[in-house]
Amino acid sequence: MKSRTRIFFSIFVVSAMFLSFVNNDDPYYSISKKDVKLVLPKNFPKPYYTFENNKLTPEVFLLGRELFYDEILSKDRTVSCGSCHQRIAAFSHIDHTLSHGIYGRMGNRNIPSLQNLIWNNTFMWDGGVNHLEVQPIGPITNPLEMDETMEAVILKLQKSEKFKPLFQKAYSDPLINSERMLKALTQFVGLMISNHSKYDKYLVGKAEFTPQEENGLKLFRAKCASCHTEPLFTDNSFKNNGLISDSSLHDIGRGAITRKNEDNYLYKVPTLRNIEMTYPYMHDGRFSKLKDVLNYYGTTTNHTTNQDPLISKIGVLTPEEKKDILAFLLTLTDREFLNDRRFADPNMGQKNK
């Protein structure tokens, strides 16, 4: 009798777990047509990725979300995209200076945030990846990250009782291949758009800046915006901002991609949106606080011999100026984006229980 209740109970638990994989019914996690409508901010330029060959639908987006948060993409099923890219950190990773992958292996770069990706024409700190759709192949097959082969991932998905119905729903037929997997992931990460910060509201007159924030913006426009260009806070270029490279990481940045000596130690200008949440900073995560970054930029005009000339122009920053710039940088935090339920891990509730 006792054992029978136990069996009954465990069947109940198993089915509850199974159902919780796809939380379509939970209004918090459900995705409607409206949720996948691409709303391009008026003041943003034209995006590079347009979803033209990857029509946005709630079903494909949902599939993408499940893929993003499922450890099935890694070899030993311990790491998902979401383990490295955390929602509360604008999909970067709080505290890890360098990324940690499967079996606790350390990567050689800091995890960047994922936001406004459809306006990027290249990806990664060195711009080595040329298209958003093929980007996930990198982490899936990198031995330091998920260490899996594409062939094996597709085989696992084809056998998965969880993913078979999700692919069927998304594409109205049962075919599971890499193109569909990659496009679904792209819908999920491609819709991560941040444009509801205080700064954005200030631009359209819906929020007011304090005098300090106002002065910070002025200083920022004079000293930083030549690279961290508004409204995306990057001009998508590669620059050397003067950091002396950590030779133990064997990282020469853009030069490894273009094979031009003059591109050595250049890195993609990162966006500064949600910068409050994406610490630590720089490609190797060397600075843990924004204060450190501002001290770095504002202490001397000469960091290295091959720094970008625009870095020398920043000049020495006074303590007040640093405080003002910091106040401005904090206006780039977009709580609507950080709390956007569409991007939440639908299995989270279950995992925490």
Next chain:
Amino acid sequence: MGKRMFQIRLNNSITIILCCFSSSFLFSQKEVKAHHGLTLQMHHYVGDKVLVLDDSTYTNSLGQAYTISKLNYYIGNIRLTRKDGKEFLLQNYFFISEDEEKTASKSIFIDKIPEGEYTSIQFLLGVDSLHNCSGAQSGALDPINAMFWTWNTGYIFLKLEGKSPVSKEPGHTIEYHIGGYKQPSNCIRTISLKFETPLVIAKKTNVTVNLKADVSELLKTPTTIDFTKLPVVNNALNATTIADNYVDMFQSMK
């Protein structure tokens, strides 16, 4: 560009997957209607010996012994030129592999070729820049074929792997992974071959063109590859050297 996938089963052992079926015809539509088939059959050799994976030992022109364990490559943009100068172009890519355990093959079936006498064939060894920048693709260009670089996006055009006792790499490996569509490391090469006797495409007939690909050519002319000095090429550096070597790797056998 209408993307469809065609899977043509020729017999049990050969499955060809054609992707991006967007062959563009430089012929009038009327001529195209009367279609006929051509099979391109690849034959892999090392010099004058048929390539046998793993079990046969070969010698390069420096007297260094080696074995081959893998030969994979992409060809695409196949262009046939007719006597009157008109061209038939098939903008697909094909994944050719010596590996029997892969869903690739050593033959390509081309349908819907207008009738006539054809004098030459041209194709790319590699993948053009458009298809290197098009995001997720299926069929021959599916990344599950592991012919794809992730850290510097792009297809690997050719993989030749094996062993040589003189190689100082772990396990005496020799490994040539060649790719790159951007200057200065562009490894896309156009192969042009003249048919010795014109190829006749006639109504309701299927013809076969046999092409010989000689692996030993990949390792010599213009540059002789010394396994003690260059046992591995797996990024853009030195890749063009091998690419310049593979231009003359193919020969028409008929």
